Amino acid sequence: MKGFPNHFLWGGATSAMQIEGAYDVDGKGITTCDCKTAGSFSQRRQITYVDKDGNPGAISSSLGRALPEGAKQAVLDGYFYPSHNAIDFYHHYKEDIALMAEMGFKMFRLSIAWSRIYPIGIEDEPNQKGINFYKEVFKELHKYHIEPLVTIAHGDLPLYLENHYGGWANRELIDIFMKLAKTCFTEFKGLVKYWLPFNEMNDYLLMLDMFGNVSTKESHQESFQVIHNMLVANARCVKLAHEIDPENKVGSMICGIPNYPGSCDPEDILETRYRWEKGIYYTGDVQCFGRYPSFSKRLWDEYDVKMDTREQDFLDFENGTVDFYTFSYYMTNIVTTHEVKDMVQGNFANGARNPYLEYSEWGWSYDPKGLRYYLEVIYDRYHLPIIITENGLGAVDKVEEDGSIHDDYRIKYLQDHLHECKVAIDHGVDLIGYTMWGCIDLVSASTGQMSKRYGFIYVDIDDEGKGTGKRLKKDSFEWYKKVIATNGEEL
Numbered sequence: 001m002k003g004f005p006n007h008f009l010w011g012g013a014t015s016a017m018q019i020e021g022a023y024d025v026d027g028k029g030i031t032t033c034d035c036k037t038a039g040s041f042s043q044r045r046q047i048t049y050v051d052k053d054g055n056p057g058a059i060s061s062s063l064g065r066a067l068p069e070g071a072k073q074a075v076l077d078g079y080f081y082p083s084h085n086a087i088d089f090y091h092h093y094k095e096d097i098a099l100m101a102e103m104g105f106k107m108f109r110l111s112i113a114w115s116r117i118y119p120i121g122i123e124d125e126p127n128q129k130g131i132n133f134y135k136e137v138f139k140e141l142h143k144y145h146i147e148p149l150v151t152i153a154h155g156d157l158p159l160y161l162e163n164h165y166g167g168w169a170n171r172e173l174i175d176i177f178m179k180l181a182k183t184c185f186t187e188f189k190g191l192v193k194y195w196l197p198f199n200e201m202n203d204y205l206l207m208l209d210m211f212g213n214v215s216t217k218e219s220h221q222e223s224f225q226v227i228h229n230m231l232v233a234n235a236r237c238v239k240l241a242h243e244i245d246p247e248n249k250v251g252s253m254i255c256g257i258p259n260y261p262g263s264c265d266p267e268d269i270l271e272t273r274y275r276w277e278k279g280i281y282y283t284g285d286v287q288c289f290g291r292y293p294s295f296s297k298r299l300w301d302e303y304d305v306k307m308d309t310r311e312q313d314f315l316d317f318e319n320g321t322v323d324f325y326t327f328s329y330y331m332t333n334i335v336t337t338h339e340v341k342d343m344v345q346g347n348f349a350n351g352a353r354n355p356y357l358e359y360s361e362w363g364w365s366y367d368p369k370g371l372r373y374y375l376e377v378i379y380d381r382y383h384l385p386i387i388i389t390e391n392g393l394g395a396v397d398k399v400e401e402d403g404s405i406h407d408d409y410r411i412k413y414l415q416d417h418l419h420e421c422k423v424a425i426d427h428g429v430d431l432i433g434y435t436m437w438g439c440i441d442l443v444s445a446s447t448g449q450m451s452k453r454y455g456f457i458y459v460d461i462d463d464e465g466k467g468t469g470k471r472l473k474k475d476s477f478e479w480y481k482k483v484i485a486t487n488g489e490e491l
């Protein structure tokens, strides 16, 4: 076996809304994420709001459950919002980065909290304190020769842009976002060279299948428009990043969930192909090929979508194709047109249960070979260098009396998945990096829990935000250190 290439970018990944905390410190504005309560496996997170008459309320965060007419998202008394303090990376970043360095990280993926830089989004001048914070973080990373991989938008939006502009469905967001992107490329020039403008924009299409029963014509229209606007911004980011610093490299970031047919019924085969097209290729093709794929027309017809576009958008696509492809990988799904008796439940996991696979406590399938499958299919399609920017196991960890944490299940998960990466590399895939998701415990995006832990580093905070915040090394910490030291020879 060839094994991992020299200079492989080993590391870990996070997002601002899930680690930073300090939600109203040093001029940071409130975001949509700050209005999301905690949930659990069985209970969705809620979005809190104030209606047009000033009455408080809360609705499930699932797509299609729009706020009442005239209501505005808001932070309310009496609710617990896990992102407000998260793991307080804002005040612990030196300690946390030192631990990552101890493992030998070569890359650390983090995101910019938009409202730390532009608190409501539309200011003319950025908040200097926000810029300073990220500069210090990037400098701290470079002190240990860790390359930052920066997502500009990962799941949070200044609340003002949601409440007054309707979020990304509004084309005006493109220019507003480009101001943020330009500030980042200019201010962090020389400190950051790997950029991901958006996290998982394909989620908007994946969700159409997940919440089919509550999706409406308006939500279809909105999902496609949101993606179009993000794709235009993404393409403009590629061009601008290259202009500001030719060293910059800009990548896609796709939620990579391979679909398997439930049977060899040709209907299932076709349906599976269409699911790949809608969920995976639609956004990836525009980012990598610079144009909408031929099957887009079928999708727009199927959902009866009429998008608001400009001629310039399509030129932007052509002039702004990405330098590398990245994706998250957690599970595979089954697609079938037949009646399903045994359904899977869990966010992003839907449809039939695969009898050949096991499932996590949160309903996600355990499928290392699915990662190889995805890598090989995607590399064959785009021929671009690939970084796996998210992969990992969310599990409940137990702290022993002596402070040790024996997470052999996580080590096994990562061993199995990295083994399949090795096979894919051997088969010719140009995989250049792997940033394990949630390298330090963080707030789960789907459930808002801390107890769905991914990290090599344990953080003593519970689902109600209580705890010392102390950082502890799990067994997987030493294991990953050895993996990096041997460049993946020893898994």
Ligand code: BG6
Pocket: 015, 018, 155, 199, 200, 255, 328, 347, 390, 394, 437, 443, 444, 445, 446, 447, 452
């Ligand atoms: C990805 C998101 O889809 O899944 C992350 O980019 C998220 O933000 C990750 O945390 C894992 O999901 P969860 O729900 O376990 O946090």
